[in-house]
Amino acid sequence: MKTKTTFIARYSETDQMGIIHHSTYPVWFEVGRTNFLKTAGHSNTDIESRGILLPLYEMNCQFKVPAKFEDELIVETCIKNISRVRVIFSYKVINCSNHTLIATGETMHAWTNHSLKPINIEKVASDIYLSLMRVFKE
Incomplete structure (x- = not known):
């Protein structure tokens, strides 16, 4: 399963050069991951209410071309790998107007x-594990 989260790049996310600042991408990844989990049937709120957390222990991002203010973007999110103790999410940030790949990345969680x-x-929480395994295999 892959989710697509669409949004417009905000002015506050740009740097002095007029491009989206690199510190914004982890926030966009989080938006994509939150949407992915909710679409898979388990919102962050539901997971955390059960005493389960999913802290980040590693992240990477490869920048391909700059995104700019008011670009309409999509964050495509999927599970790259999942085990009983970890999950790795994969992301692609794509410009909607010209389908250019802006950036790719991964976040690793325990x-x-x-x-x-x-x-x-x-x-x-076997229900969470089984449903995420199911969407991982789709």
């Missing part, structure tokens, strides 16, 4: 409890 102790998501 399943933990509120004390940030690693958990086995299949044992703690």
Whole structure:
């Protein structure tokens, strides 16, 4: 499964050169990931209300061409890999008007409890694990 989250680049996201600042991309990845989880049937609020957290432990981003103020963009999000203790999300940022690939990236997350102790998501919340496994295989 892949979700597509569309939005317009805001002026506050630009730098002095008039392009989207690199610090904005993690925020866009989070928007895409939040939409992905909700589409998969488990919102962040629902997951966290069950005592489960998904902290980020690693992230990367490769910039291809600059995005600019008022560009209409899509963040395509999918699961690259999932296990009982981790999940890796993959992202593509695409300009809607010319279908140019703006950036790619990944975020790596661990399943933990509120004390940030690693958990086995299949044992703690098998419904979340099974539904994410199902969309991963789609």
